[in-house]
Amino acid sequence: MMTPVVLFSIGNPGPLNRHSTGHMVLKELMENYDIKQPVNKNLYAIASNEDSSLIFVKSNTYMNESSKAWLKLRDNEKIPTGAIVIVLYDDFENDIPKVKLSKFGKKSESHNGIKNLQSVMMQDDGVRFKFFKLGIGIGPKPSGANKASMSSWVLSPFTLQQKQLIVDKSLDLCITHLKEIASLDGEIDNIDKYNSRVIKKNISE
Numbered sequence: 001m002m003t004p005v006v007l008f009s010i011g012n013p014g015p016l017n018r019h020s021t022g023h024m025v026l027k028e029l030m031e032n033y034d035i036k037q038p039v040n041k042n043l044y045a046i047a048s049n050e051d052s053s054l055i056f057v058k059s060n061t062y063m064n065e066s067s068k069a070w071l072k073l074r075d076n077e078k079i080p081t082g083a084i085v086i087v088l089y090d091d092f093e094n095d096i097p098k099v100k101l102s103k104f105g106k107k108s109e110s111h112n113g114i115k116n117l118q119s120v121m122m123q124d125d126g127v128r129f130k131f132f133k134l135g136i137g138i139g140p141k142p143s144g145a146n147k148a149s150m151s152s153w154v155l156s157p158f159t160l161q162q163k164q165l166i167v168d169k170s171l172d173l174c175i176t177h178l179k180e181i182a183s184l185d186g187e188i189d190n191i192d193k194y195n196s197r198v199i200k201k202n203i204s205e
Contacts, residue, residue, distance in 0.1 A: 002053040003185050004080055005178065006129075008073070009088040010059045010066040010113040012155075018138045019154045021166065022088035023058055025136055028171050029178075030056050044069040046077065054178075055079070063113040067120040074124075084130045084186040085121070086178075089113055091135025092154060096162055097169030098137035100195055101177055101188075130186035134177060136170050176202045 007029065011020030030038075030047065035056055038045035048055045055077075059069035073079075086101075089111060094100055104122055109115040114133060125131045142153055158166070176198050181188070188194045 002051075002182060004053055004055060004083040005182055006055045006057060006079060006083055006085045007088060007178075008057045008059065008070065008085060010063060010069075010117070011090070012063050013060060015157070017155050017157050018092075019063060019090055021090035021136050021138050024163075024166065025088055025171060025174055026056055026058055028167055029174060032171070032175065041072075041076070043072045046073070053182075055083075064116050066113045067116045070117060070120060079129070081128050082130070084132070084181060086132045086134050086181070087114070087117060087121075088134050088136065088174075090138045090154065092138055092141050092150070094135060094137035095139040096137050097165050097173065099170050099173035099177060100135045100137070101181070101198070102133045102135065102191055104131050104133060132181070132186070132188075134174065136166065136174070173198070173202050 007026060009022035009026035011023040014020075016024055029035075033049060033054060035047050035049060035054070038047035038056060038058060040060070043060055045058045045060060046055065057069075057073055059066050061069045091098075091100060092111075104114075104118055104125060109118055121129075121131045138154070138158075142149060145153065180194070180198055180201070
């Protein structure tokens with residue numbers, strides 16, 4: 001049996017904007033895999049394919065409370081030990097349509113959702129689950145941005161062209177990542193080499 005992969009998207013409730021890119025990509029991935037509408041369970045919504053090898057979870061909390069959704073999911077659902085958990089989030093350090101995989105553990109995390117999840121997920125990383133972050137690029141970010149202007153920018157909507165680029169290009173990269181991570185059973189020694197290989201593989205397909 002394949003190791004289950006849990007796709008956990010984080011963002012804010014309400015209208016789609018840059019900060020809810022994870023939710024947008026999760027929805028597109030569900031459509032790609034012909035997954036039914038998720039069941040709403042208050043702090044999160046969940047759906048899966050027939051053999052539960054792919055589990056799709058949308059956090060219903062605000063970004064800076066993402067850990068509440070994860071803890072409720074972890075405690076309520078029978079997610080097998082050893083499952084691969086991939087957090088989908090908006091990566092303002094990378095431009096559209098780049099998609100980058102990384103591990104939890106960075107000390108000075110600037111993304112509020114990842115920061116909120118970090119300490120909680122690190123406790124179980126390698127023990128109960130294998131955790132990864134899949135950042136979907138939303139940049140380029142404004143030049144010379146300060147905290148206030150960055151906050152305003154991440155909460156702004158995409159242009160139609162930017163949104164289409166994510167649906168066309170970023171989504172394809174996410175699918176390639178999913179296939180590659182599943183084939184490796186979540187055992188990735190060198191993340192940088194892995195990301196380079198996925199980019200090359202996506203271009204050649």
